[in-house]
Amino acid sequence: MSETPTPVWDGPTRVFHWALVLLLVVAWVTAGEQMAIHRGAGYAILGLLAFRIWWGLAGGSTARFRNFVRGPGAIRRYLSATRNGTEGEHAGHNPLGGLSVLGLLGLVGLQVVLGLFAIDEDGFEGGPLSDRIDFDLAQQFAEWHELSFRLLQGLVVLHLAAILYYAVRRRQDLVRPMITGARRFYGPVQGLVRAPIWRLVVGVLIALAVGFAASRGFRLG
Template sequence: MSDAPPIATRLWDLPTRITHWALVVLILVSWLTGGENMQVHRWSGYGVIGLLVFRLYWGFFGGETARFSHFVKGPGATVGYLKTMGRRTAGDLVGHSPVGAVSVVLLLLVMLVQVSLGLFASDIDGIESGPLSHLVDFDTSRLASDWHELTFRVLQALVVLHVAAIAFYALWKRQNLITAMITGKRVFSGPVPNLKFAPVWSLLLGIVIAVAAAWLIARGLKLPKF
């Protein structure tokens, strides 16, 4: 009698997956609308801010595989994992690998810097400007605009490396990372991990914090008068 086929196990929670793919879409929208449709560019930027705030919150209070403490490792673990990259099988790592963790952290940091610079940026005529540009002088605002564009080039390079790593895992390691990030599930060859996921109240609190932060920033940090 043959063994039963392995069952896919839940690995990524829904908020993590939605945040991931929403960032992909909004970064693409921001790229295509920069200098072309600044209204859409601003709104997509506010969306990115909200998503980043939520992802940072979720990195501390989300599901087990979404938490930074779960996947961010020290230099020793990262170097040790690099030595195994030549193996054809990926193994049964639960969540991001140590190298994948470096990629995630770098992408988040660069996106935070890039979108923050955009908040202070202004065009050469001072017509189109970020919601926080009034907090700095014009020269600083123009410098922020230049760095806003430069850091986007860095982000593009990191995205290319990220996609290349996904292709490497698919072709060499025989592990489909994209499917796992879509369905949230993965088949494990060894023991099935018993993962913990965040309660609904934690998700709702994170959404409130993210929306409030994006809304306040979009208003130039000015609270409404009642």
């Protein structure tokens, strides 16, 4: 194993990861009782997702979608190599991990979008876009909003189970690198190539703009 840790995750990716975890917990514990906080968490999550999409296109090398999103063939080959113990090491997400990332981002995005249109059965608490659709449909959105969260919980459990599997069976700590940004490898691995700071500034502005627009119901003026 290398003596010097190799950089694998840049700061923006790590901040996004832990901020999303925190905001999902906040949204969970405030649902139904503290709706102002719940909605605020949802707007912040939507801004984070907008940032992650931008960062997946213009961010550091390990955060870019093109570097970890793979097709079914690549995933099958990775699973086969895993069974044979010949899968090698990855500085970022492996093909199966990339699939998990897309699933989590997609479900979180669906959860937030459904919440924008959802309204409670009494019509007192609703998302900023609930008044743009029929009341019964808005209530249906609320049911889908809850269902999608159950699905998200299931995917999070699978995600945590995979982390535990790699820690116990493969002796690979996947949590520490998401905190420190670096990891030790057994062989030479191409580490993180950082993005210029202006791209981070653009991403932050996009996140703020999307979160603010959502809080205003995407209304002008």
